Amino acid sequence: MSDDVKIFLNEEDIPKQWYNIVPDLPNQPPPPLGPDGKPIKPEMLSKVFPMNLIEQEVSQERWIDIPEEILEILYRWRPTPLRRARYLEKYLDTPARIYYKDESFSPPGSHKPNTAVAQAWYNKEFGIKKLTTETGAGQWGSALAFSCKLLGLGCKVYMVRISFDQKPLRKNMMQIWDANCIPSPSNETKVGREVLEKTPDTPGSLGIAIAEAIEEAISDESGETRYSLGSVLNHVLLHQTIIGLEAKKQLKIAGESNPDIVIGCCGGGSNFAGLSFPFLYDKINGQEMTIIPTEPTACPTMTRAPYSYDFGDSAGQTPLLAMYTLGHSFVPPPIHAGGLRYHGMAPLVSQGIKDGLLEPRSLDQVKCYESALLWARTEGYICAPETSHAIACVIDEAKKAKEEGKEKVILFNYSGHGLMDLAGYEKFLSNELVDFSLPEEDLKKSLKSIEGLPKPNNK
């Protein structure tokens, strides 16, 4: 029984190229638009991102080489193991075989450093000395802090003030990795000062933090500072495909030809896309497969929102992206899965949904915590609240396989551990957690913020 509990790859078998799904999509996503409503040109982003990453953002190449220096850093924890959830299977008495790609063993504890390392490296290569970013609960900020330290870049993280005050653990992590982590809004930017003047007691928001991080990057007159984003954009998803490429090799070692079902939780889309896009390639090419991005009922971007152009931030400063969106004014309820509280969805994931290739599903957080607890008590590991949104769906599918008597192969992305988020478990165990399914009137209200914005006219 033990022989396939963990499937490792040798270091020499790590993928040497990332997979870019763009040229393989049946329909191309509409281009990002500038303030004038016209497609933005790459150079318009050059004060925000370095040109080598902008080139990746718009690339039509299917395969992009991973620089050896990036692989050297990833080797610290990659290739990650593919594991089989034998104990959960046994508990559920299901004929399904459940595999999970374990991204929790990176130093910051999630899949995030796959792109953080790559972004830091490309910035360094371009001559950049310092990166700025925002962070909510801190998963992304700590991954970027880690990556910048290893590559010798400075790192400034604007952390949403309420998280900065209430969740000191991730802030401590960032400080251990030598990043300058400050609460947002801050007095260090024009945007921050304006907000503080009007509302000195504001808890802050991701939108404000993004605006501060971008302002600091573009206003550095030395030209040596850039901004870094942890999800949503094409190049971020690209860097995460190493997950799915490894998983493909490992499934073969496990003797499986193909997964029947691929599942990942979806906030901005990066961990889901990282695992699923290499498999989506097979689906586009005729392989039968169900690919499910999951989200909270409290933030139902993929299951209840329209497909529209919208801003990536709540302040309306970014280019307009074509995506499923709850509207950039959307304020998500305080669910514990902080990484899934985003109003939009990666344009590439959105395109896949629009084309019927992906079958999104929403789950409420109480059910997700039940699943996380069952996971901890069978498999032994404690998952992140975000990851529990994948596990809850896996359990549903494994039960369905039992009802149908089918030997399905289910693969999902174990995107991170929950050791920095134990407080949510405590609330669940104390029966203090509630569901936050989005009321229809709140959705309508939030969607007003995209009225008047251009509508994408692709297929």
Add this chain to the structure above:
Amino acid sequence: MSDDVKIFLNEEDIPKQWYNIVPDLPNQPPPPLGPDGKPIKPEMLSKVFPMNLIEQEVSQERWIDIPEEILEILYRWRPTPLRRARYLEKYLDTPARIYYKDESFSPPGSHKPNTAVAQAWYNKEFGIKKLTTETGAGQWGSALAFSCKLLGLGCKVYMVRISFDQKPLRKNMMQIWDANCIPSPSNETKVGREVLEKTPDTPGSLGIAIAEAIEEAISDESGETRYSLGSVLNHVLLHQTIIGLEAKKQLKIAGESNPDIVIGCCGGGSNFAGLSFPFLYDKINGQEMTIIPTEPTACPTMTRAPYSYDFGDSAGQTPLLAMYTLGHSFVPPPIHAGGLRYHGMAPLVSQGIKDGLLEPRSLDQVKCYESALLWARTEGYICAPETSHAIACVIDEAKKAKEEGKEKVILFNYSGHGLMDLAGYEKFLSNELVDFSLPEEDLKKSLKSIEGLPKPNNK
């Protein structure tokens, strides 16, 4: 450069037997004594531990088979990787090759479940339904909670009250794994009620918590409850030798014949012994090797205390053990390495020190945090405060190798991650941490508690 950053073993290469060092020791440790001052008989412990573990405690067999059912559980994270600290080596510009056995990837995050799983399994095999234990900071309690849940045993953890109140994370972990974790002193035992009556505001102590856990175990009239200890005893150290046995195989794969230096931090002795005893066998048989157990200057059991009989708990209820001891009334200063705040030392480790086979060293916590920070900023991972006491010594030895121009092979035990202990790092980064080297007068005072106790008269 990447090819030996991580060295894995296949599951089929996991050791199938534990190594018992007792028959190989040049001098036998003196036997534990009962309240009458005479060597205790195994059956006198039968209300505390199951007989199958008591047999292991007194075994003279060199090799003891590991039951397949225990291996099945250990496979979730074992064999653990042996890693090479290439990045720290590079930073130190040392000719030393530094390897570390990474025990941080178990679900509770340390080496502790190696014995917790084994103890739970043997108790279950013996017909026991529930285990009781004490825990300080919570590392051991969470490992036992995890193990009992996977094996279907009940688990009751008496957690020192001040930790219960101030360190909720580990308590949450235990609850996730379904253990009943309560603050000690409690109203659930006679001992606890007596303490609470006299000192209702007491912060508690490990000694009280041990006394409560033992009382609950031995007073269960059904006979289905036993007590479990996470370090110090022979059978606990035995279960940890899987660490060193794996490391031996992995060093060979890395092309190293033998380590020159083996290092582990030492509280009760289990992680240190687990790594080092299989190598100590070679040293006893003529291999040149320096084996260093490290401890805090705040709790200098091995470097400043006498070798004497003493109680294992501060209440004086356990058998008398022959060991280096600061006296059972010793109250350690509030250093962050909670797992190293124990007044005594495992009798087997003590015997090794007495016979000159082990060369203990003490380190102050500020230096240890400096080392932990350097580790996080080079190797990338955040270590436990206990583990930093090994790393600080590793750095000293690597610098010495540089001065001497010698290509030494240094091996140490990375006993656990620090993700549940980030507060200590924050204090260090804020310059709020101080050294707590034990003042001579405090040592003298504490040693009064062993006056009048029998003196071991072995060599």
